[in-house]
Amino acid sequence: MLALPALVLIPFIGGLLAWLLGLNGGMRLPRTISVLTVLLMGALLIPFTLHGQQGWMAQFLIPWIPAVGINCHLSMDGLSLIMLWLNVLIALPCILLPCAQVKERGGLFQCLLLMTVAGMSGVFLATDLMLFFFFWEMMLLPMFALIIIWGDENRGRAALKFFMFTQGSGLLMMLSMIGVVLLHQHEAGVVTFDYADLAGTAASSRWSYVLMLGFFIAFAVKLPMVPFHAWLPDTYASAPIPATLLLSGVMAKTGGYGLIRFVWELYPSAAPLIAPVAMTLGVIGLIYCAWIAFAQNDLKRLIAYSSVSHLGFILLGIFSGTKIGLEGAVIQMVAHGLSTGALFIIAGLLEDRLQTRDMGRMGGLWPAMPQFSGLAMLFAAASLGLPGLGNFIGEFLTLLGTWSVSHTMAIISASALILSSVYSLTMMLRIFYGPKTSDQARPLGPVSYRHVSLLGGAALLLIALGVYPQPVLDRSNPALPEMARIAQEQQVP
Amino acid sequence: MLTQTTIPNGVLVLGAGSLILMALVAIRRHVMRDAVFSALILIAAAFSLAMPQILPHLEGLTLFRLDSWSTFTSLLIIFCAISVILMAPVKASGGDAQTGSEFYILLLISTLGAVAMTSAVSIVTFFIGLETLSLSLIGLIAFNNRSLLAGEAGMKYLILSGVASGVMLFGFALIYAETGSLTFRFPNLDNIPSPGIAYAGLTLFLTGLFFKLSAVPFHLWLADVLEGTSIPVAVIVAVTSKVAVFAAMMRYFSTINLFAPGILYDEIAIVAILSMVGGNLLAIVQKDLRRLMAGSSIAHIGYLLVAFLSPMPYGFPSAAFYLAAYTVSTLAVFAVMAGVMPQSRDIRQWHGLARKRPFAALVMSIALVSLAGIPPVVGFFAKFYVAAAGLAAHRHWLLAALVISSVIGLFYYLRVIFVMMTPGRNDETHELAPQSPNVSNVALITILACLTVMLGALPNGLILRSQSLEIGAPPLATSPALSSYPSKHNGALPGPG
Numbered sequence: 001m002l003a004l005p006a007l008v009l010i011p012f013i014g015g016l017l018a019w020l021l022g023l024n025g026g027m028r029l030p031r032t033i034s035v036l037t038v039l040l041m042g043a044l045l046i047p048f049t050l051h052g053q054q055g056w057m058a059q060f061l062i063p064w065i066p067a068v069g070i071n072c073h074l075s076m077d078g079l080s081l082i083m084l085w086l087n088v089l090i091a092l093p094c095i096l097l098p099c100a101q102v103k104e105r106g107g108l109f110q111c112l113l114l115m116t117v118a119g120m121s122g123v124f125l126a127t128d129l130m131l132f133f134f135f136w137e138m139m140l141l142p143m144f145a146l147i148i149i150w151g152d153e154n155r156g157r158a159a160l161k162f163f164m165f166t167q168g169s170g171l172l173m174m175l176s177m178i179g180v181v182l183l184h185q186h187e188a189g190v191v192t193f194d195y196a197d198l199a200g201t202a203a204s205s206r207w208s209y210v211l212m213l214g215f216f217i218a219f220a221v222k223l224p225m226v227p228f229h230a231w232l233p234d235t236y237a238s239a240p241i242p243a244t245l246l247l248s249g250v251m252a253k254t255g256g257y258g259l260i261r262f263v264w265e266l267y268p269s270a271a272p273l274i275a276p277v278a279m280t281l282g283v284i285g286l287i288y289c290a291w292i293a294f295a296q297n298d299l300k301r302l303i304a305y306s307s308v309s310h311l312g313f314i315l316l317g318i319f320s321g322t323k324i325g326l327e328g329a330v331i332q333m334v335a336h337g338l339s340t341g342a343l344f345i346i347a348g349l350l351e352d353r354l355q356t357r358d359m360g361r362m363g364g365l366w367p368a369m370p371q372f373s374g375l376a377m378l379f380a381a382a383s384l385g386l387p388g389l390g391n392f393i394g395e396f397l398t399l400l401g402t403w404s405v406s407h408t409m410a411i412i413s414a415s416a417l418i419l420s421s422v423y424s425l426t427m428m429l430r431i432f433y434g435p436k437t438s439d440q441a442r443p444l445g446p447v448s449y450r451h452v453s454l455l456g457g458a459a460l461l462l463i464a465l466g467v468y469p470q471p472v473l474d475r476s477n478p479a480l481p482e483m484a485r486i487a488q489e490q491q492v493p
Numbered sequence: 494m495l496t497q498t499t500i501p502n503g504v505l506v507l508g509a510g511s512l513i514l515m516a517l518v519a520i521r522r523h524v525m526r527d528a529v530f531s532a533l534i535l536i537a538a539a540f541s542l543a544m545p546q547i548l549p550h551l552e553g554l555t556l557f558r559l560d561s562w563s564t565f566t567s568l569l570i571i572f573c574a575i576s577v578i579l580m581a582p583v584k585a586s587g588g589d590a591q592t593g594s595e596f597y598i599l600l601l602i603s604t605l606g607a608v609a610m611t612s613a614v615s616i617v618t619f620f621i622g623l624e625t626l627s628l629s630l631i632g633l634i635a636f637n638n639r640s641l642l643a644g645e646a647g648m649k650y651l652i653l654s655g656v657a658s659g660v661m662l663f664g665f666a667l668i669y670a671e672t673g674s675l676t677f678r679f680p681n682l683d684n685i686p687s688p689g690i691a692y693a694g695l696t697l698f699l700t701g702l703f704f705k706l707s708a709v710p711f712h713l714w715l716a717d718v719l720e721g722t723s724i725p726v727a728v729i730v731a732v733t734s735k736v737a738v739f740a741a742m743m744r745y746f747s748t749i750n751l752f753a754p755g756i757l758y759d760e761i762a763i764v765a766i767l768s769m770v771g772g773n774l775l776a777i778v779q780k781d782l783r784r785l786m787a788g789s790s791i792a793h794i795g796y797l798l799v800a801f802l803s804p805m806p807y808g809f810p811s812a813a814f815y816l817a818a819y820t821v822s823t824l825a826v827f828a829v830m831a832g833v834m835p836q837s838r839d840i841r842q843w844h845g846l847a848r849k850r851p852f853a854a855l856v857m858s859i860a861l862v863s864l865a866g867i868p869p870v871v872g873f874f875a876k877f878y879v880a881a882a883g884l885a886a887h888r889h890w891l892l893a894a895l896v897i898s899s900v901i902g903l904f905y906y907l908r909v910i911f912v913m914m915t916p917g918r919n920d921e922t923h924e925l926a927p928q929s930p931n932v933s934n935v936a937l938i939t940i941l942a943c944l945t946v947m948l949g950a951l952p953n954g955l956i957l958r959s960q961s962l963e964i965g966a967p968p969l970a971t972s973p974a975l976s977s978y979p980s981k982h983n984g985a986l987p988g989p990g
Binding site: 064065066067068130133134137138140141144145148149156159160163164167168171172174175178179181182 | 862867868869873877878880881884885892895896899900903904907908910911914915951952953956957960
């Protein structure tokens, strides 16, 4: 199937094209190219969505480095499909919305965005460990460039922090990966990096715990899990809004995706061993980051911390080891991408208009932009887990899954919902209600048609997900057979 | 008759070439002609190495041994030398018509010494090669004799390299005293009267090697030398000499089992860990790009030693692959430096290069990313391969050091990229306008950038090549006491002579 490599190559080529066409300084042409590229990616996904069957829907396999058993092996199942859709959906506002920081070299900007998108597509598709790692590291470089070229005044530190955290953990993953391959070579006598061959290799080995840890840390850093989250607030705050959008909307989900695909499915016996730790850290992250989010004055940092807090649910869901928790985690990944993405768009727009991210200097914006404020309210409500919106389903299923494993954890993490309503509503209160502050840099003006339609689209999707999540569950379900099996085994005794 | 010679083709061509060049210079000097001529000699030498049948085939050499390992490393060395010529023709020699030609003579002679080292199987030929390289390097380092820094660097190298050679020679003497053999291979220490002396000799020999490789703790000279000398010469110091010494080291230890724990293994492992961590820590505090590259070079020697300490099937090929990756990436960094800002003394002078010279900044970034070991460039796969070798050999401490030092390394490599991508602050007055690189330099950096990316995306060819390499060691001298060769010494490397 050529559609799979196309999903990686199209944004790559589209990015190069946008860069070349934008060399003369035009901003419009590169943007058009990028939009077409992303739409084309979306179009490629449609047939899979409509006619998707169980298990692997499509495969693509050519030798890449046969000397050491590495192939260019891409495959798609329901989970990949959902993540790819998320990738496309988040990429669209990133390239469409005007960004105040990008005043020139628009072509390069679009190019770097699309390169990141290409890298993430690769991550969601690769089923060769080496190829996965290749994309995993590849998506960081354009993101690094985006941050250091267009970030705010702290960008140097933020970009370095981001890169060193993710790369350092990536190196651990590389070692684990080589470890699995060597183990497999020891057992079967063949050097291969193929996911299907390696699944279950390390199951019985005494090394499997150590090897699993390497993967786990890499994904936990990317997600990010609490002790490893130090890179995130700085990076999110310093990056230009489209980059933040990609980081929080999709790139953080590569961590969740990796936890499901590699930690659970490659190490079905070792992963449950770390589950209590992971779940505890997830709960701590939920509470701790919600608490910190509450104390923020910087709007972007508030959303960043709330984002980390909600990612705790993904961790909980995945490591609850139950089918329902896992489904919750998948739904939460999608819903979180949409709602956090929308909140970051709102933060970006406010920053453009008011020239500040300090919430102390905002206030009383509702009358000036009623439509927009209404949408903001909706996303704040989504983020605090209002029933009827996607996040609620995710959080509910996750808590249900957690409940069957540990009542205490479920209770504590449910209390995070209270905290998140506190900070979400405080945020709304400080920005949109109350007296109008006078020191706004320029008149607010009407919100662009583009913003409203994109935010509206996200709102519709969130509502759809909240009201009728079954299609997403149906897609992700067949992708988690191993998971379901484990879950059943655990529930039998 | 050529058929009677005991000298391999590469050495022969380079030796004859430097003699002819000397004669040409003696008759009439013309710097440009000499540059072109030496480039031609180097290309001829490369051909004679790659196609041994061009010159009469040589059998039964006692002083040299031609095998694919020596061909591979010699080609890397010759590639470096050609790059040095392309990097900044004429200007490299200080732009002085009176002395410019000698630069190329010295360059050919240093290459000759390095090539000789890669195939030496006798202590005598190894040492002659090493001294040919070192002595011509002293001349090259101090070539720009009007610069005080160059004089200082030359002096430092002269003294430290002299000491290292002396130490090494003393080590050889002790080994010879115990084993009675001048063969360039790890001596058989089982049946000799007092192995303590031989071990002392080995330690001294290793110390000398580490000096030449600038492994920590024998690295102190490297940063000063790279800072003081001209950039093309810095390439010879940082790449050519290291490739040559490492190639010889690999051959020397190819016959023994370094992989079992023991004193020798411990010593090399400690040096490897110190080099990885120390080199990166050295680089991280530097403000001068050349000193930073010195730290980087030390760290990469550490990574190479991890491969060196790992058995087949990964250890030896990964070392070869790493050498190639290191050569290409480091060459690219120095080529860009030579092209756009040869006088640069401070990294801050590189601010805004991405605006002023986008292509040069791009190549520089690719090379630095490769040195940092990030895909899709060749350094990534090299590091991956070395890590695989280390893991296969259960070298956990070495791998821990490799991961930690790689993260430290990221910091300074990315900082350089960051500097190039951002404009400098206005209060920084040491602005230095980048030059436009000349045609040959642009060609060189284009080739190097393509190689870095191509080998990274499609490394299969180079991996196959490195897997097929064979290293040959001479048979031990057949004195009665030494004739038996116990089986436990059967190295895991292929083809012990």
